[in-house]
Amino acid sequence: MKELEQKILEKGVVLPGDVLKVGAFLNQLIDTDLLKKMAEETANLFSNQKITKVLTIESSGLPFATAVAMRLSVPMIYAKKSASSNMTSDVYYAEVFSYTHGKLFKIRIGKEYISSDDIVLITDDFLASGNALKGLISLVEAAGAKVAGIAIEIEKQYQGGGDELRANGFKVESLAKIASMQEGRIVFCD
Amino acid sequence: MKELEQKILEKGVVLPGDVLKVGAFLNQLIDTDLLKKMAEETANLFSNQKITKVLTIESSGLPFATAVAMRLSVPMIYAKKSASSNMTSDVYYAEVFSYTHGKLFKIRIGKEYISSDDIVLITDDFLASGNALKGLISLVEAAGAKVAGIAIEIEKQYQGGGDELRANGFKVESLAKIASMQEGRIVFCD
Numbered sequence: 554m555k556e557l558e559q560k561i562l563e564k565g566v567v568l569p570g571d572v573l574k575v576g577a578f579l580n581q582l583i584d585t586d587l588l589k590k591m592a593e594e595t596a597n598l599f600s601n602q603k604i605t606k607v608l609t610i611e612s613s614g615l616p617f618a619t620a621v622a623m624r625l626s627v628p629m630i631y632a633k634k635s636a637s638s639n640m641t642s643d644v645y646y647a648e649v650f651s652y653t654h655g656k657l658f659k660i661r662i663g664k665e666y667i668s669s670d671d672i673v674l675i676t677d678d679f680l681a682s683g684n685a686l687k688g689l690i691s692l693v694e695a696a697g698a699k700v701a702g703i704a705i706e707i708e709k710q711y712q713g714g715g716d717e718l719r720a721n722g723f724k725v726e727s728l729a730k731i732a733s734m735q736e737g738r739i740v741f742c743d
Numbered sequence: 744m745k746e747l748e749q750k751i752l753e754k755g756v757v758l759p760g761d762v763l764k765v766g767a768f769l770n771q772l773i774d775t776d777l778l779k780k781m782a783e784e785t786a787n788l789f790s791n792q793k794i795t796k797v798l799t800i801e802s803s804g805l806p807f808a809t810a811v812a813m814r815l816s817v818p819m820i821y822a823k824k825s826a827s828s829n830m831t832s833d834v835y836y837a838e839v840f841s842y843t844h845g846k847l848f849k850i851r852i853g854k855e856y857i858s859s860d861d862i863v864l865i866t867d868d869f870l871a872s873g874n875a876l877k878g879l880i881s882l883v884e885a886a887g888a889k890v891a892g893i894a895i896e897i898e899k900q901y902q903g904g905g906d907e908l909r910a911n912g913f914k915v916e917s918l919a920k921i922a923s924m925q926e927g928r929i930v931f932c933d
Contacts, residue, residue, distance in 0.1 A: 576830065582796075582856040583819040585812045606772075612802030616819065619809040622775045629773045629806065637844075654827075666772040 554594050554728040558741050560587060561707070561729055567737040571709075579706060580613045580678055591728055592620035595676070595704045598726045602701040604674045606630055606667065608693065610649075610660055610685055614677040617706055621676055630667060632660040632692060645695040647688035652681070660688050669697035680705040680727060683714025690723070702726065709734070710742050744784050744918040748931050750777060751897070751919055757927040761899075769896060770803045770868055781918055782810035785866070785894045788916045792891040794864045796820055796857065798883065800839075800850055800875055804867040807896055811866055820857060822850040822882060835885040837878035842871070850878050859887035870895040870917060873904025880913070892916065899924070900932050 566574040578584040604625055609618035610632045622629035632647075635658075644661040651658060667673070675689045686703055693700050700723060708715045708727035711734075718725050730742040756764040768774040794815055799808035800822045812819035822837075823830065825848075834851040841848060857863070865879045876893055883890050890913060898905045898917035901924075908915050920932040 576853060576856065581820060581823070581830070581853055583809065583812070583821075585809070585819060586816060588809070589813060612805060612821075615802060615805035616809040619773065619775070619778070619806040620813065622773070623779060623810065623813075626776060629775060630771060631773075631802075633771075663766060663771055666766065 554591065556587065556590060557706070557729045560584070561731075562739060565739065567734055567739065571734065573707070573709070573731070573734065573739075575707065580616075583616045588616060588620045589624075591617065591706060592624040594728060595621050595726070596624045599674055599702055599704065599724075602674070603672050604701050605671045607674050607676055608632070608662075608667075608689055609676050610634070610689060613679075617678055618676045621674070621704065625674075630662060632662045632689060634658050634660055636661070645692045647691045647695075649688035650684050652684075660685075660692070662692050664696070667693065667696040667698055671696065671698035672701045673698050674701045674704060676704045678706045680708040680715050680725070681712040683718055686714070686718060704728075707731065744781065746777065746780060747896070747919045750774070751921075752929060755929065757924055757929065761924065763897070763899070763921070763924065763929075765897065770806075773806045778806060778810045779814075781807065781896060782814040784918060785811050785916070786814045789864055789892055789894065789914075792864070793862050794891050795861045797864050797866055798822070798852075798857075798879055799866050800824070800879060803869075807868055808866045811864070811894065815864075820852060822852045822879060824848050824850055826851070835882045837881045837885075839878035840874050842874075850875075850882070852882050854886070857883065857886040857888055861886065861888035862891045863888050864891045864894060866894045868896045870898040870905050870915070871902040873908055876904070876908060894918075897921065 564577040607622035607629045618629050643664040646661050673693045702724035705727040708730045710730045732742045733740045754767040797812035797819045808819050833854040863883045892914035895917040898920045900920045922932045923930045
C-alpha cells in the first residue's frame with residue numbers, strides 16, 4: 554500500500570536493534586485517516602472469505618483490528634497477555650515468545666468468544682518472526698475454527714516469519730513489506 | 744444510551760468483588776455495530792469542542808478510543824503501562840493505582856505526541872474510582888494541553904470517581920451510568 558510505505562519513509566525511524574519506530578502514525582499516535590484506508594484495503598484483500606470475526610492480541614494490534622472489524626461489520630476479539638478479574642470462564646491458552654519484551658508469555662482467550670463455526674481473520678501491527686501469529690493460530694485451531702487469513706500492517710519480510718506462514722498454507726497479506734533495513738535505510742519488497 | 748444499557752442487562756454478568764463482566768460485547772469480544780453507535784453518540788456529546796486528539800490508556804480502552812477518533816477524524820494517542828523498545832524519546836509520566844490488578848503502575852506518553860495546542864478528549868471503557876483518568880488528565884496538563892472532556896462507556900456512578908471529576912469542572916459523559924449493582928441486580932441512573 555503506497556500511502557503506508559510513504560508514511561514509513563517520511564515518519565518512521567530505524568533504531569538500533571532492528572527496531573522500526575512508527576509511533577508518530579501507527580502505534581502511539583494513530584493517524585485515523587490512514588487507519589481507515591488500511592482497513593478498507595484489508596477488507597478488499599479478504600473479500601469473498603465470509604469472515605465472521607477479527608482476532609488480534611493486546612495491545613498495539615487493537616486499533617488496526619478494531620478498524621478492520623468495523624469495516625467488515627463483524628465482532629473483534631483479542632487475546633490477553635495476563636489474567637484479569639473479569640476473565641472467569643474456561644480459556645484457550647498459547648505460549649508466545651516476545652523479542653520486544655525478551656520473555657515468554659501466555660496468551661489467552663475465553664472459550665465462549667470463539668466457536669467451531671467461526672471463520673477468523675487474524676490481524677496484527679507487525680510481523681517479524683511470526684511468533685505472536687503462531688500463538689493466535691493455535692488459539693483458533695484449539696476452538697476448531699477456521700483461519701481465513703492474516704492481515705498485517707508492516708511485515709519485516711527479511712525476518713522470515715511471513716514466508717514461513719505462507720509456506721504453511723496461510724494467506725498472509727501485509728500492507729507494507731520491508732525487504733531490508735540496513736544502516737537506517739528502509740527498502741520495500743516489490 | 745438505551746441500547747448500551749439494554750446490552751448490559753442482557754449480556755453483562757455481575758461477579759463477586761463488584762466486577763461487571765462485559766466481555767461478550769465490550770471488552771473481549773467487541774460488538775462493532777454497537778461500537779459505531781457509541782462513537783456516534785460520543786461525537787454528538789462533544790460537538791463544538793474543536794477536539795484535536797483522543798487520548799486513552801492501553802489496553803481495554805483502545806477499541807472505543809479508536810472508534811471515537813475515527814468518527815471525529817482526529818488522531819488517537821494512548822498511554823502505555825510499561826516501557827518498550829520503540830519508546831525512546833522524552834516522556835510524560837503519571838502514577839496510577841489499579842484496583843483491577845491491585846498495584847501501582849506508571850503510565851507514560853511520548854512528549855512528541857501531544858503539544859500545548861491540543862484540545863484532548865479523554866476516553867476509557869470504565870469509570871469507577873477515576874484513578875486512571877486522573878493519571879491521563881495529569882499527562883495532558885503536563886503537556887500544557889487542554890482537556891475538552893471525558894467520554895466513558897460504563898460509569899459505576901456509586902463509586903464516586905465521575906462525580907469527583909465533575910465537581911472539579913470536567914465535562915464527563917458516560918454512555919451508561921450504573922447507580923447500584925447489589926445482589927447481581929444492575930440499576931441505572933435516570
